[in-house]
Amino acid sequence: MKFAHRFAYYLVGLVMGCFFVALVFSGKDTRCNYFPNARVLNNLRTKPFQYSEKAVQTLNEKWIDTADIKNTLKFGDVDFDQSNVPFKKGKLYIIEGKTVKNQEVILKVINYENKAVLDEIIKKPVEK
Structure with a gap:
């Protein structure tokens, strides 16, 4: 069989x-x-997402909003050195990300079997 025929079959x-x-x-x-x-x-994005009282207080400060949190949960980096540890009958994950205003943030999220809870939002200090 010629090469052309084999190539055509391919x-x-x-x-x-x-x-x-x-x-x-x-x-x-x-x-x-x-x-x-x-x-x-x-995994965190697909579960029902809730906010703790501490996280709601930080959101009321208006320097971060829920869109920033959703972006961090989509594009953020999980710090595995501090994450995946048992915490309040779930697992704690530390996620680093940025707001729309380019402010670096750290989210502490507790991953339960049937839900995820944003425990704390920390504004990362600006390094010089």
């Missing part, structure tokens, strides 16, 4: 395979969270 199979893969994954809400940071943040 292309036909490749196109059919791509079509079936696109068909299977097109309507589904699939995520590929391979790294630990992405898995933790996705």
Whole structure:
């Protein structure tokens, strides 16, 4: 069999395979969270999210809002050296992120089995 024929068979199979893969994954809400940071943040975002009294007081100071918290839970970095420790019948996660005004923040989130609670919001001091 000539190279051109083999290449044509290869292309036909490749196109059919791509079509079936696109068909299977097109309507589904699939995520590929391979790294630990992405898995933790996705787990926290998918659970019912609540705010502690201390977090509500910090939100009332108006230097941070819920949009900043959602962005931090989407794009933040989990500090695994201080995280994943048992805390109040859940696990504590320390997440570092930024506000819209580029102010660095630290979120302390307690991850329970059926919910996530924002325990504390800390404004990171500006380093010079």
